Amino acid sequence: MADVVHPRPSFQSIILALQVFWAKRGCTILQPYDMEVGAGTFHPATLLRALGPEPWACAYVQPSRRPADGRYGDNPNRLQHYYQFQVLLKPSPKEAQNLYIESLADIGIHPNFHDLRFVEDDWESPTLGAWGLGWEVWCDGMEITQFTYFQQIGGIDCAPVSLELTYGLERLAMYIQGVNDIFKIDFNGSGLLYGDIFHRSEVEFSIFNFEYSNVKTLSRHFEDAEQECRALLRGSLLFPAYDQCMKASHCFNLLDARGILSVPERAAYISRVRGMVRACCEAWLTCPTPSQRA
Amino acid sequence: MPEFMLEILSEEIPSCSQKRAADALKRLICSGLALSGLIVADRACAFVTPRRLVLMITDLPIFSPFICKERRGPHVNSSGESLEGFLKANGITRAQAEIRQTPKGAFYFALMEQKGTMMATLLKQVVESTLADFPWSRSMRWGPTHERWIRPIRRILCLFEERIVPVRFAGVEASNVSEGHRFLAPAVFSVRDFRCYQQNLRNAYVILDPAERVHRIRQQAEWIAAAEGLTVRKDESLFAEISGLVEWPMILIGKIEKKFMSLPKEVIITVMRVYQKTLALLEADDTLAPNFLVVSNTETADNGRSIISGNERVLQARLADAQFFWEQDRCQPLQHWGSKLTERVFHARLGTVADKVERMRKLAAVVAEYMPTANLALVDRAVLLAKADLATGMVGEFPELQGVMGRCYALRDGERSEVYNAIAEHYRPLGQSDFCPSAPVSVCVALVDRIDTLIGFWTLSEKPTGSKDPLALRRAVLTGIRIIIENKLRIPLIIVFKKAAALYHSTESLNVHSLFVFFTARLKAHLQEKGVRHDIIAAVLESGQDDDLVRLSSRVDALAHFIDTQDGINLLRAHRRAMSIVRREQQKNRVAYNREPVDVNLLGESVECALESQLVIVRKNCNDAIKKERFCDALRILSQLRVPIDNFFECVKINCDNKRLKENRLKLLSRVGTVMGTVADFAKIKG
Structure with a gap:
């Protein structure tokens, strides 16, 4: 069996293998963005760079936060802070699916032993005003990757179209290592487990997300970020303005985790973030950089 | 005779779009060829797999036939200008135009001959325009291309008479090459004709025909189940969906851990079918077996061992989640979760779900008055608990289980069967073909829920427009209509709407009639789907102020039946004759003849008197029949007018x-319209 032939890769060696694989295929290996984001798509290297005509190819790990998914470290399958491995290829290459399948073989998932399936999943991020068509990739019934051809970002058509691959690193590691508990993932190959590093922060952040976060403060921070974003855009300071979008989005996610937002209230918050993101995307495509300003 | 074949090899096509795509490909190419006089639909065959869309047409000629087209132009008496335009548009001279007699008079005709085209040239055109204009419900661009398809196209194989038809689309040039199963036989192979193609595919682990894949899945599934003494749970839509996920179905059997089998079977089945696309198995006594079937798309070196263990682990993880919620939710009775609804906002401007439940309780009391079979106490209990499961962990995690979980929890709490069934059933029907509840308590809760939601959004002026209906209000109306009609509920909707609006304490006065108009518009669509002619529906629905949908629909049924009988045809003709005279004279003289009574003293002729006295009798009998809701009788009575009208x-x-005298006669004729109008607006009926 494949598992016998290949030594079980640790969490970090999976990341290293993916980085090497994609670096060899022309991707620039970037580092995570240094702010709280809900997914790797928020990284400006994806969100902004996927717009406009210039070719672009990058890969990076992005720590991602989904406050509502916290389970106080009790659930073996769920975290409020986890890692995505993100690849962005613009324009999307012809052999995209085969490239992706090759990358899986490099981390120990070979189609000779596994049932790999591309199952329809229309991806949409109302917060980013973005959507794309593609699949979730299933390995033996488990979703391991989101495979998306971006059609729009910030409400703007993507031309050319980019391909976004998002590997769920914890799931992949659990699967490859054959463990049933996220916290039991072998992190470094020398006995350090995922839980040794992250269990306490999962517990504490769950308590914060669900019990301690301050609704009034968060709503105020959201308002501030929104105003800041507009002001910065007026000054053509695109990247600082876009940081405010990520801040606002995270405030919204924290508010959402408190379970107090109604469907329409959620929709209103989402549409406000979308408005900010859209303005930033438009600025990315049209505004001069500060050095070009008069 | 020569054969045509086309394969579009793309990245994976969503299962639910496949059948429609194959049908559309066949329809569009055939209709494209039909424009050149080739009727080939009975010789065309379309197939689809997750990666291929295929069309084959046999017995095509080498040239498209010589055809003659004709186009009618202006009337011979029309202006020279329109004739000039017609001649110019068709590129012919006056001498070439032909004058022909038609039932509507003499017209100019342009006759155009179309020479036959080389078939390969024609096929290239038809295929390219079909691909460029394909009716995908949602399509995409990829890479640098501007063309759209459902997913990126990787190859096009297009052959006529064993030669490549040089179709080009989205940067792909057609060839005679295809490839096999993505993992089991990825090598390319070249193709001579369709038979060769099919042979190659089979050797390359691809079953082209979806029906054959379904058959194979079913056969394998039943065989494996039987070996374990089990049967496969019937689930046609899941079979169809799975057959669109695989090119080479291989079925494997996995185990569900014993400890999860105490979960309600609805939970296990939902998790398996919605999230894992795996088939459920049943024991001999129809209880859920602790096994599942997974349909994989490949054969592996370890005979599927890794695939089974992987699927078992994924299922276990999901069931572990479910079990956690199942235990947590049951620490409290369902009513407790209901009390949490005060924290759950239904809509920012319409209050919480708890507010909604309170309104629904009051409205249910009103609606129940019109439903003699519904026990009010049970209705109230059911409403109180209907939304409670929304606050449970299980429904939070698996929203598809709303209602189903409420039922499970209420059953455990010892609620009455009418109550727990209503909790599950009040969301139904989900659509036009879904089950419609018939138990009185369920019916009452289902209707009240929809009316409360609709009135709420109407007070906010959040009405569906065009294709936009994010809150699914149109569906709420359609399913509400089904609940009313199928259960023959006699409910004055306007009155109920007014009560429902009052419960919102809306300060703006709400025009409940606009909601009712929305209902009648949907009722029209509903009846039209059942095959009733739209003019007949309009003749009933647009005539009166009736707000009882059951009565309206039985009026429509009666009229639809009557209008096709000889009596109906004759009466309609008589009505039309009478009304056209009245209308013409009204317009000419600017008088409304139906406003004033007929002067009996001026009725000289015996046929006039006969018509008048018959109108009096018919009117009375007709009103009696309508009061008793015997609409077929009412129409039969109306048909007694026909002879006196004809005689007149x-x-x-x-x-x-x-x-x-003339005026009086026109008044008499216009009364025919008035009397007949009490049953339906006959002027709206065509035919």
């Missing part, structure tokens, strides 16, 4: 010199 036209000259 035969013996009486309306346009007589005596102005008073």
